[in-house]
Amino acid sequence: MSNPTAFASGKRVPRPRRGSVYRGDAGMWSWVAHRITGVLTFFFLFAHVLDTALVRVSPQAYNTVIETYKNPVVNLFEVGLVAAVLYHALNGIRVMLVDFWASGARYQRMMLWVVVGIWLVLMIPGVYFMLQRTVSVMFGSAS
Amino acid sequence: MATTADDSTQVATAGGTGLPGDLPPVPDGAVMLTVHIQRFNPELDDAPHTESYRVPALPGDRLLNVLHYIKWYIDGTLTFRRSCAHGVCGSDAMRINGRNRLCCKVLIKDLIGDKRNEVTVEPIKGLPLLKDLVVDMEPFFDAYRAVKPYLITYSAEPTREHVQSPADRARFDDTTKCILCAACTTSCPVYWSEDAYVGPAAIVNAHRFIFDSRDEGGRERLEILSDAEGVWRCRTTFNCTEACPRGIQVTQAIQEVKRALMFRRI
Numbered sequence: 001m002s003n004p005t006a007f008a009s010g011k012r013v014p015r016p017r018r019g020s021v022y023r024g025d026a027g028m029w030s031w032v033a034h035r036i037t038g039v040l041t042f043f044f045l046f047a048h049v050l051d052t053a054l055v056r057v058s059p060q061a062y063n064t065v066i067e068t069y070k071n072p073v074v075n076l077f078e079v080g081l082v083a084a085v086l087y088h089a090l091n092g093i094r095v096m097l098v099d100f101w102a103s104g105a106r107y108q109r110m111m112l113w114v115v116v117g118i119w120l121v122l123m124i125p126g127v128y129f130m131l132q133r134t135v136s137v138m139f140g141s142a143s
Numbered sequence: 144m145a146t147t148a149d150d151s152t153q154v155a156t157a158g159g160t161g162l163p164g165d166l167p168p169v170p171d172g173a174v175m176l177t178v179h180i181q182r183f184n185p186e187l188d189d190a191p192h193t194e195s196y197r198v199p200a201l202p203g204d205r206l207l208n209v210l211h212y213i214k215w216y217i218d219g220t221l222t223f224r225r226s227c228a229h230g231v232c233g234s235d236a237m238r239i240n241g242r243n244r245l246c247c248k249v250l251i252k253d254l255i256g257d258k259r260n261e262v263t264v265e266p267i268k269g270l271p272l273l274k275d276l277v278v279d280m281e282p283f284f285d286a287y288r289a290v291k292p293y294l295i296t297y298s299a300e301p302t303r304e305h306v307q308s309p310a311d312r313a314r315f316d317d318t319t320k321c322i323l324c325a326a327c328t329t330s331c332p333v334y335w336s337e338d339a340y341v342g343p344a345a346i347v348n349a350h351r352f353i354f355d356s357r358d359e360g361g362r363e364r365l366e367i368l369s370d371a372e373g374v375w376r377c378r379t380t381f382n383c384t385e386a387c388p389r390g391i392q393v394t395q396a397i398q399e400v401k402r403a404l405m406f407r408r409i
Contacts, residue, residue, distance in 0.1 A: 020181075020265055023241035027381030027394075028332060098379050098398065105395040108381060 030112050034091050037084035044081050075134045079127055086122060090115040166216050173199040174260055176251065178209055180221065181265040182275050191272065193263075194218075202252035206239060206262065210246060223276040230388060233324030237276050238265040243326040243386040267329035269338075283325045286341040290349035290367055295360025311356040318351040318396050320389040327383035327393050339372040343383035343393045346374055350396040353403065365404055374401050 022028075054062040068074075094111045098104040104111075175197055183191035198212050207228055214221045223246075225235040230248040237246050240254070240263055254262045270278035321344060328334050328342035349368055353361040368374045374397055383393035402408075 020238075020268075021241060022238070022268065022330065022332075022382070024330060024332070024380060024382040025385035027379065027385075031332070031378055031380045095379060098394075099401065102402075105379070105381075105384075105392065105398050108379070108394075 026109055026112055030091055030094075030115075034088060034095070037088040040084045041081070041088060044084075072134045072138060075131065079130050082126060082130065083119075083123055087115070087119055090118055169199045170201060173201050174251075174255055176200045176209060176255065177259075177261045178213065179261065179263045180210075180213070180275070182221070183272055184220070185274060200251045202250070202255065204251045205247050206249040206251065206254070206264070207235060207247040209251065209262075210264070220275075222274045231322065233322035233388075236267055236324040236326040236329070236388075238267055239263070241265075243267055243330045245324060245326070245388045248388055267325060269329045269331070269335040270325070278329075280325060282338060283328055283342070283344065284323075286328070286345040287323065287348060289341060290345045290364055291360055292345075292348040292352065294352065294355070294358055295363070296357070297359050305357040307356055314356070315351050315354040317391050318347045318354075320391050321347050321351070322389060323348075324388060326386040326388055327391075330382040330386040332380055332382065333376050333378055337372070337376065340376040341368070341373055343377075343397060346377075346397050346400055347391060347393055350400055353400065361403075365400070368400055369404050374404065377401070 051062070051065050054065055091112075094108070094115050097111060098108050176199070178196045178198060179193050180196065181191050182188075182194045196213050196217055198209055198217070200209050200212075205228075207225055210221065210223055210225075214223075223235065223237070225247060226232040228235075228247045230245050233245070235246045236243055238244075239246060239249055246264070254260075264276065266272055266276045266278050270280060270282060273279055323344060325344060327347070328344045331340070331343055334340050334342045346368060349364045352358045353364050377394075377397045379394055379398070381394050383397075384391075384395070387393050
């Protein structure tokens with residue numbers, strides 16, 4: 001057993017294992033994710049209003065812009081959008097229950113796992129069907 | 144306890160010379176624990192830094208024993224608050240492995256693992272840092288005082304005592320347990336970024352009187368808490384409930400105050 005010491009300065013001081021990120025309740029991380037998905041959805045809506053407004057410029061301009069969306073990168077964005085909106089919607093219901101249901105605060109963590117569960121159950125087949133066409137076009141055989 | 148046996152003599156000799164005392168014998172069953180402590184001396188340092196110590200500790204020791212060991216035998220300049228050392232006074236709230244805890248209630252056996260015996264100790268967030276693990280608690284107590292945490296009555300005094308049924312007493316039982324350690328308020332992400340927010344502890348102490356059947360100041364307190372920096376700042380992250388060393392359902396209390404405001408019902 002070594003002697004108790006302060007690590008002498010100049011020697012190799014072990015870096016702290018953890019930074020000063022607060023390791024809060026699961027509820028804190030659900031709130032962080034709620035903020036992030038909310039902001040992402042807002043940016044999507046911003047772009048969506050702009051591209052839809054192009055119909056007022058001319059139908060050709062609208063078609064030209066929509067044509068640029070038909071590529072694998074935008075397909076991945078679509079998956080991300082569905083993931084963000086779905087989480088935001090489900091967790092939004094949880095937050096409303098915490099606010100208005102007298103026992104909501106007691107069951108908040110259980111409700112969070114229900115939210116995550118429903119999200120996974122819907123996202124796993126969802127991702128499959130959303131990416132199926134892109135994957136088969138990019139990597140599929142000629143059949 | 145590793146440090147109880149000959150503390151008094153050691154401290155007495157150390158006090159005279161300013162030098163640490165001789166190391167006490169390491170008890171059987173002690174493990175070597177690496178403690179990373181955030182240090183800050185306002186007279187020397189521009190910013191806080193981390194210093195690490197390797198100390199023997201028994202699994203049944205509390206983290207407070209380890210901080211005492213460091214202060215008494217390794218570095219007497221380590222500064223932290225503690226008074227009762229038994230989880231009642233609420234003066235030693237600190238961030239332990241990234242979570243707000245009372246260091247007198249954290250046992251070493253809950254910190255040590257199979258691979259690495261390490262613990263990180265930092266001051267609580269969101270209050271002005273004074274030195275090492277000591278923060279300025281005055282903004283916290285200002286928020287506490289703002290919610291009028293005392294009995295208010297306007298009607299005629301009863302000739303004998305204020306009578307209260309057990310059911311009425313149970314209504315606010317949970318929030319009577321607060322010891323004002325600030326673990327909840329300084330675990331709140333909203334409080335970190337918005338100093339003006341009254342914070343969970345003030346709302347808990349308002350709840351304690353708002354729902355007291357003997358008290359008649361509920362409307363005033365609800366008015367104060369309905370302010371822009373009152374209960375509506377709460378984003379229900381539940382960090383406060385997780386951090387409370389007294390097990391108070393803090394978020395539940397805040398939500399009850401919100402609902403009392405929304406539905407005008409106490």
